[in-house]
Amino acid sequence: MAVSDSKIVYSLFADHNLYYADSENSKLKKKGARSRFLTDEFENYPSSGNRLESYKYLSVSQHYESLIYDRYRKVFYRFCYPKVDLEDETDIMKSRLFPSLFSIMILDDNLNIVGETLFNDEKLLANNAFVAKEGLYISLNHTDNSKNNEDYLTFQLFELSDVTNEN
Numbered sequence: 001m002a003v004s005d006s007k008i009v010y011s012l013f014a015d016h017n018l019y020y021a022d023s024e025n026s027k028l029k030k031k032g033a034r035s036r037f038l039t040d041e042f043e044n045y046p047s048s049g050n051r052l053e054s055y056k057y058l059s060v061s062q063h064y065e066s067l068i069y070d071r072y073r074k075v076f077y078r079f080c081y082p083k084v085d086l087e088d089e090t091d092i093m094k095s096r097l098f099p100s101l102f103s104i105m106i107l108d109d110n111l112n113i114v115g116e117t118l119f120n121d122e123k124l125l126a127n128n129a130f131v132a133k134e135g136l137y138i139s140l141n142h143t144d145n146s147k148n149n150e151d152y153l154t155f156q157l158f159e160l161s162d163v164t165n166e167n
Helices: 051-060 089-097 160-164
Strands: 008-011 017-021 029-032 063-070 075-081 102-108 113-119 125-132 135-139 155-158
Touching: 008 063, 051 089, 063 125, 063 135, 075 125
Parallel strands: none
Antiparallel strands: 008 017, 017 029, 063 075, 075 102, 102 113, 125 135, 135 155
16 A cells, blocks of 8 residues: 555555555545556465465465555556466575565556566565655665675665666
């Protein structure tokens, strides 16, 4: 969920749409916002009760996670995770905390898609990001990042032009 000056916006795990309202008491409206790196269909949550299957669904199936509003540039950043083919339990568990592949979708204040960039070799910790006046900061504290120093929280700055380039 993210809040702008004019709306409250919800992004769900396995739904290409965004849902928004003008205020807390307004009816939710739907707006299509599909990542170009995700397919049309989502997998169903496993009903087997198997722990590994649940983790596999949560970490390597295609899905959406964070939605962040950038009040300085009046845009939303939606973090998208394409499907990753992993079978090894250790790799699946690691992927939940340290994903190897994600994209950032940029949407304007009216939830129109402005651009989307795929990050597949950068080894960033995408679930640790924030916005500041300078731009979007994403953590370098991914276990496979050569710049990772466990003694420090380290972030890389991405300016809007960096993440709107088509990859």
